[in-house]
Amino acid sequence: MKSVFDERLARHYDELKWLYCELYQDEEAFRYFLDMLKDAWKGRKKPLRDQDARREADPGWYRRRSLLGMMLYVDAFAGTLEGVKEKLGYIRECGVNYLHLMPLLESPEGRSDGGYAVSDFRKVRPDLGTMEDLESLTDACRRKGISVCLDFVMNHTSEDHEWARRARAGEPGYRERYFFYDSWQVPREFEKTVPQVFPTTAPGSFTELTDGTVVMTNFYPYQWDLNYRNPMVFNDMTENLLYLTNRGVDVIRLDAIPYIWKELGTYCRNLPQVHTLSRMLRMVCEIVCPGVLLLGEVVMEPVKVAPYFGTPEKPECHMLYNVTTMATTWHTLATGDVSLLKRQMETLCALPKDFLFLNYLRCHDDIGWGLDYPWLNQNFGIDEVAHKKYLNDYFTGRWPGSGSRGELYNDDPRLGDARLCGTTASLCGVEAADCEGDALRLERAIACDLTLHAWMLSQSGIPVVYSGDEVGRFNDWDYHSDPGKREDSRYIHRGDFQWDMAELRKNPETLQGKLFQGLRRLEAIREGEPCFDAGAETWVEDSGSSHVLAFCRKLGERELICLFNFSSGFVHVDMKRDGSYRELMYGSSYDGLRDVELWPNGFAWLLRDDSSGEKERF
Numbered sequence: 001m002k003s004v005f006d007e008r009l010a011r012h013y014d015e016l017k018w019l020y021c022e023l024y025q026d027e028e029a030f031r032y033f034l035d036m037l038k039d040a041w042k043g044r045k046k047p048l049r050d051q052d053a054r055r056e057a058d059p060g061w062y063r064r065r066s067l068l069g070m071m072l073y074v075d076a077f078a079g080t081l082e083g084v085k086e087k088l089g090y091i092r093e094c095g096v097n098y099l100h101l102m103p104l105l106e107s108p109e110g111r112s113d114g115g116y117a118v119s120d121f122r123k124v125r126p127d128l129g130t131m132e133d134l135e136s137l138t139d140a141c142r143r144k145g146i147s148v149c150l151d152f153v154m155n156h157t158s159e160d161h162e163w164a165r166r167a168r169a170g171e172p173g174y175r176e177r178y179f180f181y182d183s184w185q186v187p188r189e190f191e192k193t194v195p196q197v198f199p200t201t202a203p204g205s206f207t208e209l210t211d212g213t214v215v216m217t218n219f220y221p222y223q224w225d226l227n228y229r230n231p232m233v234f235n236d237m238t239e240n241l242l243y244l245t246n247r248g249v250d251v252i253r254l255d256a257i258p259y260i261w262k263e264l265g266t267y268c269r270n271l272p273q274v275h276t277l278s279r280m281l282r283m284v285c286e287i288v289c290p291g292v293l294l295l296g297e298v299v300m301e302p303v304k305v306a307p308y309f310g311t312p313e314k315p316e317c318h319m320l321y322n323v324t325t326m327a328t329t330w331h332t333l334a335t336g337d338v339s340l341l342k343r344q345m346e347t348l349c350a351l352p353k354d355f356l357f358l359n360y361l362r363c364h365d366d367i368g369w370g371l372d373y374p375w376l377n378q379n380f381g382i383d384e385v386a387h388k389k390y391l392n393d394y395f396t397g398r399w400p401g402s403g404s405r406g407e408l409y410n411d412d413p414r415l416g417d418a419r420l421c422g423t424t425a426s427l428c429g430v431e432a433a434d435c436e437g438d439a440l441r442l443e444r445a446i447a448c449d450l451t452l453h454a455w456m457l458s459q460s461g462i463p464v465v466y467s468g469d470e471v472g473r474f475n476d477w478d479y480h481s482d483p484g485k486r487e488d489s490r491y492i493h494r495g496d497f498q499w500d501m502a503e504l505r506k507n508p509e510t511l512q513g514k515l516f517q518g519l520r521r522l523e524a525i526r527e528g529e530p531c532f533d534a535g536a537e538t539w540v541e542d543s544g545s546s547h548v549l550a551f552c553r554k555l556g557e558r559e560l561i562c563l564f565n566f567s568s569g570f571v572h573v574d575m576k577r578d579g580s581y582r583e584l585m586y587g588s589s590y591d592g593l594r595d596v597e598l599w600p601n602g603f604a605w606l607l608r609d610d611s612s613g614e615k616e617r618f
Helices: 002-025 027-042 046-057 075-080 080-086 088-093 131-143 162-166 183-193 231-245 272-288 300-309 324-337 339-349 373-382 383-397 423-426 430-436 440-458 477-481 489-493 499-508 511-528
Strands: 068-072 098-101 118-124 145-152 156-158 206-208 214-216 223-225 251-255 293-296 319-321 356-360 407-409 418-420 462-466 536-540 547-553 558-565 571-573 578-584 589-593 597-598 603-608
Touching: 002 231, 002 272, 027 272, 046 131, 046 571, 068 075, 075 080, 080 088, 080 131, 098 251, 098 462, 118 131, 118 183, 118 231, 131 145, 145 231, 156 162, 183 214, 214 223, 231 251, 231 272, 251 272, 251 597, 272 293, 272 578, 300 324, 300 339, 324 339, 324 356, 324 383, 324 440, 339 373, 339 536, 339 547, 356 536, 373 383, 383 418, 383 440, 407 489, 418 489, 423 430, 423 440, 430 440, 430 511, 440 462, 440 511, 440 547, 440 558, 440 603, 462 511, 477 489, 499 511, 547 571, 558 597, 597 603
Parallel strands: 068 098, 068 462, 098 145, 145 251, 251 293, 293 319, 319 356, 356 462
Antiparallel strands: 156 223, 206 214, 407 418, 536 547, 547 558, 558 603, 571 597, 578 589, 578 603
16 A cells, blocks of 8 residues: 555656756665655654644645734844743734744854854754754644744855864865865856855855865855755755754755756856756655645746746745835835836736735834836836935935935945845834924824735735834844944844833833734735735726825625825825725725825735625624
8 A cells, every 4th residue: 555655656757867967867776865855754744644634734824814824033032942932922913824933043153144054954053052952942832823933044054064074184075065166267167157145245256265165155165056957965854954844844945046046157047957957846746645735935036036937837936025126115115106007006006816925014124125127217217326326315314304224235335236225114214204303294104004914915915014114123233332243234123022012002092002013914805805805806996196006906706995195295095996994904885996095105005895794804
């Protein structure tokens, strides 16, 4: 009698073997690969196998509108993994059932790039706990209905990883796991076509070691790129991935996946072999741990992002980040003009509904201004460099009238290509208004913060809140006095969670209470309203105002019109619609949408439901 593993493998065997052997031409390595997969399946404990079975029977489980994510740093949030487990009550109070734990595997202090230089994929940073603590936390999360996401750094290891140490020592079989060269001849050929990731803080794509050899380091000198041309690299990294899923991790974030295949004479980004590898990883999960999802980190323009979903017949990642919409949203706030955001949403609305995005306003990283500058220039005469400078001036508070308080990251004055850092509240002006004691500006800034969150929640996909944003956390300016952090301005939004401030969330008179309770109401409305289903029809309409985005959702006879005012003034909108509408957040009623007033940086969720006759459900 065939095991469950054998049945799953049989469904994928022909394609998996074809792709593997086409890439590596090594049947012995493939047999090793299959044995490793079976061992990983055998090592999967019963609660995880039971969850796999439930999720296999309900393949759309992660597409429900009830999903709400939060991303956090373990040390900043609660000190240790055990501390996070003790705070699960707060996480559930936030409505969160998808918890993204930022990098927590062992990495060298001072040479970790925020945890993205892993020295051991099977050990947790000692200051955060142990692998047993991680498994205990995932067990506790599973009991509470919380899925756990963890980063898996595929592109490189730390220079302190065992493979790197053995490679440096010249041990056979280990130098081949990286890109080693005896001179700069080949590296210089690579650098003719490979763009630099961090041209200011880590220029170049190679590093010369003390013995004169040169190793590929696309990100930082202490992060050595792995050579996926070597089947042992793919085999062993896949085994590391499955080790983490067997500790109870539900979602694997594939970090920097577009970079993992290198080819001389190319950009070394988004090459066809990358999609072969990601397709094989998808099949690996469906064979060994079908309850696990793959989240691709593809921080690029939409035309390069969508291919990482694969096809309906041959899917790759389950989910991808909606990075372009995030950046375009902040651009829209700074300009007050929704034209580019409307164009972005038209593109997304045209994609298949099977494509699932993670939507967010802020995350652990900076905001890069990867906007559609050819279109902006053609339609508005906007110069890329000048516009990036305007956006950065606006969000750092240097533009007259701006209440934003951000900082720049990787500032390159020559190219005007700096990126932006800061918390949502600080970028929306909440911090400046509160510090200045300006009550009116504070109310407007809080409204702006909630409007941006309402916009995030209006989009199809999984909304993810950055820890602290739910209570309006301000920038952490103290990072400037920390020698280990002050050179990286991203730490301005990576500060410790302020539990004393979070206690104020229960008081509706405080800014923390207004934001927390407002956000919770928005989330409850989203969970209860069928129009927010992933399968709903979506489109954008002309609002009649360049300041207002009109985003529409329809499921059956239910229709929801979402209006967002990105200007700092009152706006009246004529949607030229008849019928009865009810505003879901504040309860106002409209007889037709002929003259809808939106407050400065305000929004409206307007539901038309002429057929159901249902009463208030929220």
